[in-house]
Amino acid sequence: MYQPDFPPVPFRLGLYPVVDSVEWIARLLDAGVRTLQLRIKDQRDDQVEDEVVTAIALGRRYNARLFINDYWQLAVKHQAYGVHLGQEDLETTDLNAIRKAGLRLGVSTHDDMEIDIALAARPSYIALGHVFPTQTKQMPSAPQGLAQLARYIERLGDYPTVAIGGISLARAPEVLATGVGSIAVVSAITQADDWHQATRQLLELAGVGDE
Ligand SMILES: Cc1ncc(COP(=O)(O)OP(=O)(O)O)c(N)n1
Ligand SMILES: Cc1ncsc1CCOP(=O)(O)O
Ligand SMILES: [Mg+2]
Numbered sequence: 001m002y003q004p005d006f007p008p009v010p011f012r013l014g015l016y017p018v019v020d021s022v023e024w025i026a027r028l029l030d031a032g033v034r035t036l037q038l039r040i041k042d043q044r045d046d047q048v049e050d051e052v053v054t055a056i057a058l059g060r061r062y063n064a065r066l067f068i069n070d071y072w073q074l075a076v077k078h079q080a081y082g083v084h085l086g087q088e089d090l091e092t093t094d095l096n097a098i099r100k101a102g103l104r105l106g107v108s109t110h111d112d113m114e115i116d117i118a119l120a121a122r123p124s125y126i127a128l129g130h131v132f133p134t135q136t137k138q139m140p141s142a143p144q145g146l147a148q149l150a151r152y153i154e155r156l157g158d159y160p161t162v163a164i165g166g167i168s169l170a171r172a173p174e175v176l177a178t179g180v181g182s183i184a185v186v187s188a189i190t191q192a193d194d195w196h197q198a199t200r201q202l203l204e205l206a207g208v209g210d211e
Pocket of ligand 2: 018129130133134135136137164165166167184185186187188
């Protein structure tokens with residue numbers, strides 16, 4: 001049963017682009033995306049605060065679900081819709097502060113043991129990856145593949161899930177066929193010849209997410 005210890009999210013979060021700038025956030029909101037993530041790596045909080053503030057304001061203006069990756073203190077300070085954290089982050093983050101501030105929480109997982117750990121935190125959604133090989137991030141583990149993803153989805157029942165890693169436009173239909181609630185993509189949009197068309201096609205397949 002889905003009883004998160006953080007505010008709930010709809011089972012279907014739909015298309016979920018993960019991008020590294022406010023420019024991308026603005027473009028994608030304008031293109032109709034309603035679930036997205038700001039993922040800027042390896043900067044100090046003071047270096048990214050302005051971008052985080054602007055992204056959160058844009059997300060609010062479009063009534064979108066904007067998750068901030070990693071910079072949970074800034075997300076709390078500026079009242080983002082939600083925060084996305086990795087397994088290692090769970091050990092060093094004040095989850096109570098995120099909960100008390102009323103932010104949603106998404107957690108990355110790569111295997112059954114990590115799913116156990118994520119479930120213990122009772123986040124708003126669980127991300128499952130990486131499904132396919134990816135050029136975007138160095139991964140220490142092997143890709144899960146579709147069969148494993150389908151098994152995780154089955155295991156998680158009505159828990160909102162997000163698949164990530166190597167999901168292209170061509171592969172999106174088979175990923176969605178597992179019953180996953182959302183597909184998170186980086187290069188399928190940011191490296192596309194025509195990002196606008198790619199976004200439109202991915203939105204047609206995955207939807208904008210439920211209210
Ligand atoms: C939707 C989604 N799923 C997984 C990740 C990966 O997050 P994390 O493990 O924190 O790794 P980094 O993205 O910080 O490199 C994600 N960002 N979004
Ligand atoms: C951030 C992240 N976490 C797991 S895979 C990944 C990158 C996904 O990027 P792409 O969609 O380009 O494979
Ligand atoms: Mg992270």
